[in-house]
Amino acid sequence: MIFIELFISFMKIGFTSFGGMSMVPLILEEMQAHGWMSAEDLTNLIAIAEMTPGSLGVNCATFAGTQSAGVLGGIVAVAGVLTPAFTLTLAVGIFFAKFRKSRVVTHLLRVIKPICVAMIFNVIITLGRDTFFPGAGVDFYAIAIFAAAFAMLKFFKLSIPTVIVTGAALGLLCYGIL
Amino acid sequence: MEKLRRLGSIFLTFFKIGAFTFGSGWSVLAQLEQEYIQKRREISKETLLEIMTVGKSVPGIMITNVSMLMGMELAGPPGGIAAVVGLTSPAVIILSGVAYFYNFIKGNFWFAAAMKGVSATVIAIVLSAALSLGREAFKEKLAIIICAVAFLLGLFTDISNILMIAAGVVIALIWMGVEKAGEKK
Numbered sequence: 528m529i530f531i532e533l534f535i536s537f538m539k540i541g542f543t544s545f546g547g548m549s550m551v552p553l554i555l556e557e558m559q560a561h562g563w564m565s566a567e568d569l570t571n572l573i574a575i576a577e578m579t580p581g582s583l584g585v586n587c588a589t590f591a592g593t594q595s596a597g598v599l600g601g602i603v604a605v606a607g608v609l610t611p612a613f614t615l616t617l618a619v620g621i622f623f624a625k626f627r628k629s630r631v632v633t634h635l636l637r638v639i640k641p642i643c644v645a646m647i648f649n650v651i652i653t654l655g656r657d658t659f660f661p662g663a664g665v666d667f668y669a670i671a672i673f674a675a676a677f678a679m680l681k682f683f684k685l686s687i688p689t690v691i692v693t694g695a696a697l698g699l700l701c702y703g704i705l
Numbered sequence: 706m707e708k709l710r711r712l713g714s715i716f717l718t719f720f721k722i723g724a725f726t727f728g729s730g731w732s733v734l735a736q737l738e739q740e741y742i743q744k745r746r747e748i749s750k751e752t753l754l755e756i757m758t759v760g761k762s763v764p765g766i767m768i769t770n771v772s773m774l775m776g777m778e779l780a781g782p783p784g785g786i787a788a789v790v791g792l793t794s795p796a797v798i799i800l801s802g803v804a805y806f807y808n809f810i811k812g813n814f815w816f817a818a819a820m821k822g823v824s825a826t827v828i829a830i831v832l833s834a835a836l837s838l839g840r841e842a843f844k845e846k847l848a849i850i851i852c853a854v855a856f857l858l859g860l861f862t863d864i865s866n867i868l869m870i871a872a873g874v875v876i877a878l879i880w881m882g883v884e885k886a887g888e889k890k
Binding site for chain 2: 542545576577598616631635636637638639640643644670703
């Protein structure tokens, strides 16, 4: 059943990620395994999620769920991605004092954070291959837009929505008009 | 009745913040800080700091974990649930609308051209997020080695991400065990 699959998929994503971009590799993997979304849909979704209110995880879950099984699918997927908050965080909240002294979590994060970084770099390679080298050719426009966006973020410290809107305008210019 | 009103107020506050705060979890956090620490003075600054640290280290979405803990601080477990549902509801409503609209407009020539530009931009956004996450994670040599190994595994094998995280958990637990054994000697 699609609803159960959606719930389990997003529960897995929820329990193995630590928010934000670290969710992207896991989401991509689950979406492709089930054929719910292409890599292209995912980059579009990241842009949409960055420009609408709400966290990336919740926005991705709603979008993927709605795309594959309607509004109810969206709600089920969100329930899945929120399972850690409703179980683990609830438990931690009850045993707050004990949890703070525990060293297990610090140790876990020391190993898992670098793994998350590696996973994100791998996703960048996957997405980059599709975007910069479509088919067998080279898309120089895409590479130029990427470089401009990176410079806007790193050197000019522009906000993410501003950078996305600029990217859309450049896309219109390069692919629509030129 | 009093309790229900309290839960309703928590739900509404988090709903409002969820609906009008763009960008990452940090901007949501800034709003919550303003609302509950500066305006209502219901949570102390120290408590929020502790909640943030814990929220970041529990799996899942940082900001929903933080909302859960803040809601619990305000009104116990039901308060936590009211806060999380409140915070996420606007996103669910907006995004399910967007999802329908997206299918509609996906084939449009101009939309596709703009989105091609956006795709290249998104890669830059993900890269810059990975770089700042890396700066935070690479405080010790071992972290760099772990990252390199995981990167190569991901690149050259088809080992799944979830398996990789699970392996990370096991390694971390063994590492901790070894350190503890070392301390006892």
